Amino acid sequence: NEYTTFPFWNELDFIGIDAYFPISTKNNPSVEDLMNGWKKWNKEMKLMSEKLDKPIIFTEYGYQSVDNSTITPWHANQEGNTNFEEQRNAYEALYKSCWNEPWMKGGFLWKWHVSDHQPEKKLKQFTPQFKPALDVIREWYNL
Numbered sequence: 001n002e003y004t005t006f007p008f009w010n011e012l013d014f015i016g017i018d019a020y021f022p023i024s025t026k027n028n029p030s031v032e033d034l035m036n037g038w039k040k041w042n043k044e045m046k047l048m049s050e051k052l053d054k055p056i057i058f059t060e061y062g063y064q065s066v067d068n069s070t071i072t073p074w075h076a077n078q079e080g081n082t083n084f085e086e087q088r089n090a091y092e093a094l095y096k097s098c099w100n101e102p103w104m105k106g107g108f109l110w111k112w113h114v115s116d117h118q119p120e121k122k123l124k125q126f127t128p129q130f131k132p133a134l135d136v137i138r139e140w141y142n143l
Contacts, residue, residue: 004044009052014105016059017045020074022033022095028086034070034093042098049103058107063090065131066124082123088133095140109137 003017023029023037049056063069067080070117073090098104111126128134 004125005080009054013054015045015048015052015054015056017056018074018092019058019061019107022071023090024070026071027064028083029070029089031089031092031096034089035069035097038093038097042101046096046101046103054107056103057105060110061094061107062110062126063087063133064124064126065128065133071143076126078124080124087128087131088136091128091133091136095136099140 003015006015009015019041021038021041023034023041029037035048036069045056063073063086064076064078065082065084067083067086069078069086070090072078110116111124111127113127113129122129128137
């Protein structure tokens, strides 16, 4: 939420944003609900990109696989039930809402584990590994 006041964007090639925007007010929202939640942020990012004449990258983006992860996505270690559907819907909405916008140039997914493959310990964590959200990512990245 501080990218609009960053003092030296003019010195950089891209506007970098940690994209943990609140995009819902309810548990288990649909993709359409979440896409509606992106509208405000897309408008703001588009204006920022135009104002500074710079593209945007998401320096981090991701969702935990837990209830209400789209209400406060920046909050790590959220409590609640494991919710693969909400995580999957959140990725789908993100990609559908802004990935093909002219100001968007990509991003860095949070979090991917290159070792310690113990999916049972990561059920509620941010990683999409071994979860339905990975299918969405594969589709959008044509993997």
